[in-house]
Amino acid sequence: MELNNQDSMPRIIDALVHPHDLKALDNEELAIVAHEIREQIVATTSKTGGHLASSLGAVETIVALHAELDCPPDRIVFDVGHQAYAHKILTGRLGRFDTLRQHGGISGFPTPAESPFDTHPSGHASDSLSVALGLAKARDLRGTDEHIVALIGDASISGGMAFEALNQIGLEHSRMVIVLNDNGMSISPNVGALARHLGTLRASNAYRDRRDVLLRRMADAGPVSRAALALMNSAKGSVKHLMLPEYAMVFEQLGITCLAPVDGHDIGALRRSLRNALNSHGPTLVHVVTHKGKGYEPAEKTPELYHGVGPFDAKTGQLLATSAEGPTYTDVFGATMLQQAREDERIVAITAGMEGGTGLTSFACEYPTRFMDVGISEEHAIGLASGIAAGGGKPVVAIYSTFLQRGIDQMVVDIALAKQDVVLCVDRAGLVGEDGATHQGVFDLVFCRMVPNMRVLAPSDGLELESALTTALKLGGPFAIRYPKGSCPVLCADEERPQLLEPGVSRTVARGDDVAILAVGSMVAPALEASRMLAERGVSARVVDLRWVKPLDHDAVVAAARTKLVVTVEEGVLAGGVGQAVLGVLAQQGILAPVLTLGVPDQFVPHGTREELLHELGLDAQGIAAAVMDRFAR
DSSP states (O other): OOOOOOTOOOOHHHHOOOGGGGGOHHHHHHHHHHHHHHHHHHHHHHHHHHHHHHHHHHHHHHHHHHHHHHTTTEEEEESGGOOOOHIIIIIGGGGGGGGGGGGTSOSSOOOOOTTTTSSOOOTTTTTTTHHHHHHHHHHHTHHHHHHEEEEETTTGGGOOOOOHHHHHHHHOOOEEEEEEOOSSSSOOOOOOOOHHHHHHHHHHHHHHHHHHHHHHHHHHSSSHHHHHHHHHHHHHHHHHHHHHHHHHHHHHHHOEEOOOEEEOOHHHHHHHHHHHHHHHHSOOEEEEOOOOTTTTTHHHHHTTTTSSSOOOOOOOOBOOOOOOOBBBHHHEEEEHHHHHHHHHTTTTEESOOOTTTTOOOOHHHGGGEEEEESSSOOOHHHHHHHHHHHTOOEEEEEEEEHHHGGGHHHHIIIIIITOOOOOEEEOOOBBBOOOOTTOOOOHHHEEEEEETTOOOOEOOSSSHHHHHHHHHHHOOOEEEOOOOBOOOOOOOTSOOSSSOOOOOOOOEEEOSSSSEEOOOOOGHHHHHHHHHHHHHHOEEEEEEEEOOOSOOOOOHHHTTTSSSSEEEEEEHHHHHHHHHHHHHHHHHHTTOOOOEEEESSSSSSOOOOOHHHHHHTTTSSSHHHHHHHHHHOO
């Protein structure tokens, strides 16, 4: 794809004020629009980073949808929302698209607060069909006639919630359209003129009305007609099995009309297929075959690399080098898993569609029979781990904090209640940055801490993470280990590694008598820096690395209360968090002490760099020191 000079070349997309304007364009002109959108996406994400390959693959589908729909009142529900960049460009955000995923700029996902065209905050997978059915049901109850479309792709349809919704969609039989964005990774296309003809014929309302009338008459006409009807149904099923792909039969048997596959980069074919589906009386699935990364050669060749990418050279596709800051927590976890697995053949690794993201690629290569990627099925991953543990294995589930939210019930019942030897390694815990509110991992401290039998560790650097995983595997029982996105600080380089950590015992990393800062995991490093700033202002600050969120070190809490001020710092929500646990310990002991709790307030955190967000929330060293001095002043 040749990148045009957007400042000098006139573009159709610059003249589009509203997606309605697409209706005045023919298919060739819409193809030009798609090309211009694709150029804009590449140019912008080369500077901001983002979900490039997924959005490039969905451009023509989104252009065709907006050309056929009237949004709003028609609604599009995205699944997952990282394929929606073309939608943002077409719905009045072209002028701000260069702020994509930047602090104060537009979100990388559909966000209802950002635009009336964004139906649903589509940050997590497999929920679009439930939301779309709910919208269709509400429309039916109102008696209005707007179209509801769910655009689902990137393996989202494999998630359990999607299957639950499909079952209900077939039962309710509300009019809605499911656009399955198949990027060629999982479902094989079935093409051919006869298949296309059958799909169009079966979607025709006239055909379906005449068919239903005839079938009712035959059913009422006596035993001979009923026998003929049974024979016809048998033959119809045989023809379907012969002509339709296997996946289509699943949808058909659920009561969802399934159209033949269509080229997701042919706007004319897309519009014809969408028109058939939109004119249907019941739920209809349009199978759109796309190429992830379409139109940008580097992303086409390696779509996994360009799925979520940082800044890159738009002309060459070369990823821009980032400053070397040492290994990340994810790197340390992956290396420690390999080391532990070599020593204990019972160790099994499980991930939910995040092999590379959770640092398990090397483990999967070395121990393929002891590695399982279950796809977008977090609930299943945790239930699976419970079964492996019950059978004598030692499963480790590597999962992002924001996605562990989907498996809370399984964590409670299948792991904690059963006291199974399962370790949940909670990556991206805390603020993750540019992906925004749906991805910030700020709730896991609360929902892991609340569960009986669950022990929770929050390592503060790479050595502590090694010790935490070693401890969890040695002690057994339900464990959660939470660690942030990014590079590991080096806090105590002279320590032996790994250590077996004594449950409920913290460590003091800085001495002081005026203030006691009880820091959790990633907040230990900024707390240490804050203590140095406070020392320059005449305030002596102790810093305690709590290590254990549960069981909490009661002795350390009581000792902290002997200073002038107890400060808790956590990279998670304050409501139900560690600060409140410390207050609970003091209350139980009957100790009255001034306490300052620092963390994420009762609000969703938007997108921005991790550093920007920590500063805004007062969770960097400057913020911690300023909060302590402000409390002292008062």
